[in-house]
Amino acid sequence: EAQVTQNPRYLITVTGKKLTVTCSQNMNHEYMSWYRQDPGLGLRQIYYSMNVEVTDKGDVPEGYKVSRKEKRNFPLILESPSPNQTSLYFCASSLSWTGRGYDDGYTFGSGTRLTVV
Amino acid sequence: QKEVEQNSGPLSVPEGAIASLNCTYSDRGSQSFFWYRQYSGKSPELIMFIYSNGDKEDGRFTAQLNKASQYVSLLIRDSQPSDSATYLCAGMNSGGYQKVTFGTGTKLQVIP
Numbered sequence: 543e544a545q546v547t548q549n550p551r552y553l554i555t556v557t558g559k560k561l562t563v564t565c566s567q568n569m570n571h572e573y574m575s576w577y578r579q580d581p582g583l584g585l586r587q588i589y590y591s592m593n594v595e596v597t598d599k600g601d602v603p604e605g606y607k608v609s610r611k612e613k614r615n616f617p618l619i620l621e622s623p624s625p626n627q628t629s630l631y632f633c634a635s636s637l638s639w640t641g642r643g644y645d646d647g648y649t650f651g652s653g654t655r656l657t658v659v
Numbered sequence: 660q661k662e663v664e665q666n667s668g669p670l671s672v673p674e675g676a677i678a679s680l681n682c683t684y685s686d687r688g689s690q691s692f693f694w695y696r697q698y699s700g701k702s703p704e705l706i707m708f709i710y711s712n713g714d715k716e717d718g719r720f721t722a723q724l725n726k727a728s729q730y731v732s733l734l735i736r737d738s739q740p741s742d743s744a745t746y747l748c749a750g751m752n753s754g755g756y757q758k759v760t761f762g763t764g765t766k767l768q769v770i771p
Contacts, residue, residue: 575759577761582667582763583763584747584761584762584763584764585703585747585761586761587758587759632702632703639751642690642691642710643708643710644705644708646691646693646708646751647693647705647708648693648695648703648705648759649705650702650703650704651702652701652702653701653702
């Protein structure tokens with residue numbers, strides 16, 4: 543089944559304790575991205591990657607790191623989580639990003655609900 | 660700030676009616692648009708893509724794009740209770756890379 547797999551689904555952690563949220567896709571997609579979703583603010587992009595070893599900041603990158611060492615994996619790292627990073631996180635991937643086709647549409651993972659206390 | 664704006668709703672329509680969801684955008688560089696449906700507690704799923712001015716139909720869904728007015732809409736014909744969800748509008752623009760900006764979503768309630 544074509545999918546984006548995120549783990550864990552739920553995570554409660556304490557301030558300052560490093561954590562990694564994993565994301566893996568099995569569709570050979572070029573483009574991967576991380577979003578956070580907060581009430582009233584919608585989906586905001588954290589980081590994106592256009593290919594292996596190519597990553598760049600989105601709109602809200604502070605406090606996050608990513609890496610893309612393999613095409614299928616795009617982990618999100620919080621080096622020192624803070625309570626304002628409590629949110630619902632989504633990993634998403636798309637086959638392309640030309641802006642001209644349905645293949646530019648995202649497939650989303652199931653989400654990770656993170657609580658930082 | 661390049662934005663995609665949607666009325667948060669909820670938009671309530673009776674079963675069988677046409678639901679009309681609207682979205683405006685501020686970036687004239689936006690060239691294509693997506694509609695995603697998000698059920699409560701679930702992840703967004705892609706339902707429509709539109710690139711050219713005019714209408715695009717897929718089953719009960721019709722997406723409309725008017726680039727001159729910077730306006731995108733989604734019509735859902737013969738609305739069903741299973742269509743009750745939040746609908747997210749997203750615009751893709753050519754700003755160095757094809758950046759996708761999401762609206763905050765409109766919650767649709769279809770009343771049986």
